[in-house]
Amino acid sequence: MATESSPSPQGTALVTGATSGIGAEFARQLAHDGYDLVLVARDRTRLDAVAVELREAAHVAVEVIAADLTNSTERDEVERRLKSATDPITFLVNNAGYGLPQEFERNSVDDEARMLEILAIVPLRLSHAVLGGMLSRESGTVLNVASIAGEAPLGLYAAAKAWPLSFSRWANAHYRSRGVTFTALAPGFVRTEFHSRLGIERSSIAPKWMWLDVEFVVRSALRSAGRGRAVSIPSLRYKILWSVMKVAQPLIMVFVARAGRASNTPTR
Numbered sequence: 001m002a003t004e005s006s007p008s009p010q011g012t013a014l015v016t017g018a019t020s021g022i023g024a025e026f027a028r029q030l031a032h033d034g035y036d037l038v039l040v041a042r043d044r045t046r047l048d049a050v051a052v053e054l055r056e057a058a059h060v061a062v063e064v065i066a067a068d069l070t071n072s073t074e075r076d077e078v079e080r081r082l083k084s085a086t087d088p089i090t091f092l093v094n095n096a097g098y099g100l101p102q103e104f105e106r107n108s109v110d111d112e113a114r115m116l117e118i119l120a121i122v123p124l125r126l127s128h129a130v131l132g133g134m135l136s137r138e139s140g141t142v143l144n145v146a147s148i149a150g151e152a153p154l155g156l157y158a159a160a161k162a163w164p165l166s167f168s169r170w171a172n173a174h175y176r177s178r179g180v181t182f183t184a185l186a187p188g189f190v191r192t193e194f195h196s197r198l199g200i201e202r203s204s205i206a207p208k209w210m211w212l213d214v215e216f217v218v219r220s221a222l223r224s225a226g227r228g229r230a231v232s233i234p235s236l237r238y239k240i241l242w243s244v245m246k247v248a249q250p251l252i253m254v255f256v257a258r259a260g261r262a263s264n265t266p267t268r
């Protein structure tokens, strides 16, 4: 059991977006694997509730940092924690994120820029903050939550999710021989709060078989990260879809162009 005076032999994992969905599940599974935790999200009440649950259930030490990661002053505290040499972070999960409900041209440019920031700039900054210490210890794991959408030209969310995929592929190849691995988790649809926050009914965007269970997704991701894989795609059905998407890129472009023309057609 880890206590403040006896840190966990596994080390400490910092998880962003730990109040719900994929991030909360990462926190649960990492705690049960013996990691002490630092949990980050905006909602302090929910962070405290997850912390209480995990201290009791898994007997690990849990700190919370309430921060909006798109606010540079609040994010500074998280970057400082990631750089700590006395209580090092051995596992970073860049997970916090959200989508926007409207088409690109209808959203304000500031909202679009903030989404790009949480999905790409924040993982860049947090990975950079933790990397120096991990390299000096020749050990560490960074897990970036991307999306299968990042492999296709499917809007601004997908474009932002292409960043953690490409970054993790490069960083894993570059740093793995020095003891630090990077893995991008690229799931399909997962049952979390993501879609309800957008005001979207799950059944309206995808059939039941396309929805993955969060517990399964996180278990697959941790297995891939443990094996030092650059990309984790949970479930056979999405592995097949991933291969099809790569081959079908030109067809997807035709579909996207047609959909664009249709939405530009005035309706009377």
Ligand SMILES: NC(=O)c1ccc[n+]([C@@H]2O[C@H](COP(=O)([O-])OP(=O)(O)OC[C@H]3O[C@@H](n4cnc5c(N)ncnc54)[C@H](OP(=O)(O)O)[C@@H]3O)[C@@H](O)[C@H]2O)c1
Binding pocket: 016, 017, 018, 019, 020, 021, 022, 023, 040, 041, 042, 043, 046, 067, 068, 069, 070, 095, 096, 097, 098, 099, 118, 145, 146, 147, 148, 186, 187, 188, 189, 190, 191, 192, 193, 194, 195, 197
């Ligand atoms: N669900 C899916 O189908 C799916 C598929 C592929 C990829 N993903 C990705 O998975 C990640 C997690 O999403 P989820 O599905 O688990 O959704 P979720 O249940 O809505 O969780 C999102 C988490 O991010 C936190 N968060 C959002 N904005 C933040 C900010 N500015 N600063 C700090 N924390 C912030 C939220 O906490 P607070 O509100 O307390 O800040 C929450 O803990 C996202 O990156 C998402 O893009 C989801």
